[in-house]
Amino acid sequence: MSDIKWDIYLIGEPQPGIDRPTLVRNLAALFKKEVPTIEKMLRKSRSLIKANVDQLTAKKYQAAIAKAGGQCELLEQGEQLFPDDALSTAATPTALSVAPVETAPEFTVAPAPSVETALHSSPYDTPQANVNASTHFCFKCAAPLHAGVATCPQCYAQQPRFSSKSKVAAGFLAFFLGGLGVHRFYLGQWWGVFYLLFAITGIPGLIAFIEALVFWFTPRERWERKYGQVTSGGAGMAVALVVGVIFFVMFIGVLAAVALPAYQDYTARAKMSAAMPLIDKTRAQVEKVILEKDFLPSENILAGLPENVSSQHVKSIRLSEGAQMIVTFNTSVGGEKSPTIIWTPKKVDAQIEWDCLGGSMPDRVRNPECRGGSGAPNANQ
Numbered sequence: 216m217s218d219i220k221w222d223i224y225l226i227g228e229p230q231p232g233i234d235r236p237t238l239v240r241n242l243a244a245l246f247k248k249e250v251p252t253i254e255k256m257l258r259k260s261r262s263l264i265k266a267n268v269d270q271l272t273a274k275k276y277q278a279a280i281a282k283a284g285g286q287c288e289l290l291e292q293g294e295q296l297f298p299d300d301a302l303s304t305a306a307t308p309t310a311l312s313v314a315p316v317e318t319a320p321e322f323t324v325a326p327a328p329s330v331e332t333a334l335h336s337s338p339y340d341t342p343q344a345n346v347n348a349s350t351h352f353c354f355k356c357a358a359p360l361h362a363g364v365a366t367c368p369q370c371y372a373q374q375p376r377f378s379s380k381s382k383v384a385a386g387f388l389a390f391f392l393g394g395l396g397v398h399r400f401y402l403g404q405w406w407g408v409f410y411l412l413f414a415i416t417g418i419p420g421l422i423a424f425i426e427a428l429v430f431w432f433t434p435r436e437r438w439e440r441k442y443g444q445v446t447s448g449g450a451g452m453a454v455a456l457v458v459g460v461i462f463f464v465m466f467i468g469v470l471a472a473v474a475l476p477a478y479q480d481y482t483a484r485a486k487m488s489a490a491m492p493l494i495d496k497t498r499a500q501v502e503k504v505i506l507e508k509d510f511l512p513s514e515n516i517l518a519g520l521p522e523n524v525s526s527q528h529v530k531s532i533r534l535s536e537g538a539q540m541i542v543t544f545n546t547s548v549g550g551e552k553s554p555t556i557i558w559t560p561k562k563v564d565a566q567i568e569w570d571c572l573g574g575s576m577p578d579r580v581r582n583p584e585c586r587g588g589s590g591a592p593n594a595n596q
Contacts, residue, residue: 219291221273223265226286227257233284236440241283243444246352247375250440261288275359279352380442386430393423395462398430403445476549483548483580486528493526494542498558501538502567505560511538541574548577556585 229238235257242253246264256262264287265276273289280287353360353367353374366373380402389398396410396419410419430438497520504518505511512518513536524532530543530553540558548554557573571585578586 219270220267221270222263222290223268223273223276224261224288224290225256225264225280226288227260227262228286229284230281230286236436238284239440240443242280242285244377245279245283247377250444276352377444379439380445382430382433382435382438382442385442386427389423389427389430392462393427394420396423398423398426402442479548480580483544483546483554486544486546487576487580487582490526490528490542490544493524493529494532494540494558497524497532498540498560498569501534501540501560505538505562505567506565511560513538539573544576548580551575551577556581 225242229235239250239253239257242248242256243250246253256264265272268276277287277289352358353370353372355372356367356370358367358369360367360374364374365376385398385401388401392398394410394414394417396407396414399405399407399410410423413419500520501512501518510517512534515522515524515532515534518534518538520532520534525545528545530545532540532542535541538560540560541555542558543553543555545553554576555574556571556576559570559573561568561570571582572587576585
């Protein structure tokens with residue numbers, strides 16, 4: 216085998232019949248590079264992708280690029296540039312001559328089951344790649360790899376993985392959780408953390424809403440060019456999941472803090488409404504005694520009431536000094552167990568007027584006519 220080393224250059228034009236977007240996607244998958252990097256390469260007339268390789272490696276590269284729909288050129292000599300500068304747009308060395316590798320006799324390579332020979336019967340034939348050969352190479356040592364291999368068997372380098380992101384999913388994440396940057400973490404963009412830092416201002420939420428619309432209305436082809444080959448990493452999704460869980464817990468906490476007291480107030484008002492028939496009936500009996508006997512009863516028995524006046528929603532009703540009617544409700548409001556409302560009678564001419572401002576029941580659950588009290592008087596008087 217010849218000791219001559221070769222430099223491999225990628226030509227900036229696709230093969231006839233191959234459109235440029237298809238070539239870009241194929242080369243991005245082949246070299247495991249981002250689509251913008253491949254597009255930058257193809258803007259040049261030719262770009263160095265591998266230097267100082269032997270003839271077998273050069274032929275494998277040539278066949279793989281041809282299968283992807285691209286064209287490459289082989290030049291003698293060169294220096295090692297891959298992987299750090301493998302995709303840099305190096306200037307073409309003017310002192311080097313083009314080597315027609317298809318016609319060079321020293322490039323005769325015996326075919327092997329696992330190695331693509333890429334030899335042709337005629338130097339004028341279009342190069343044909345073996346469809347069973349590998350079209351993936353290790354980013355570190357350029358060894359051929361089968362699709363899906365996570366670790367290179369030659370240099371043991373961990374291979375990057377790529378995945379295509381859904382624009383529908385990204386749009387929904389931006390719409391519902393965009394204020395926390397979850398959609399950016401989903402797209403593999405670490406700077407979603409800035410959304411978290413400024414989430415309290417509301418500005419990230421507004422930006423994310425606009426981004427959600429942009430995502431949804433972006434043409435599929437353009438979306439695939441930008442997010443069709445995103446490095447698959449568990450870190451971004453893990454961050455998105457953690458942020459989502461934190462947001463969910465916060466949402467449940469806020470909901471509980473707001474909804475639970477409101478629900479308790481609602482049930483307390485409902486119980487008060489259900490208790491009013493018994494309260495009205497008791498007040499009527501007290502009014503009758505006051506008007507007929509001109510007497511303010513201070514105990515239930517003096518008003519002709521049972522000692523224990525109660526119902527499902529009323530814990531007790533008892534009379535105190537001045538015929539005050541202390542009603543204790545069978546409920547709990549804002550941490551106050553068994554709150555009370557005190558009805559105080561006042562004789563005006565031949566009628567009895569009731570004042571219900573007293574008691575420990577909070578104003579927010581009282582009937583309108585009983586609001587504005589000065590607090591809870593002593594219920595044991």
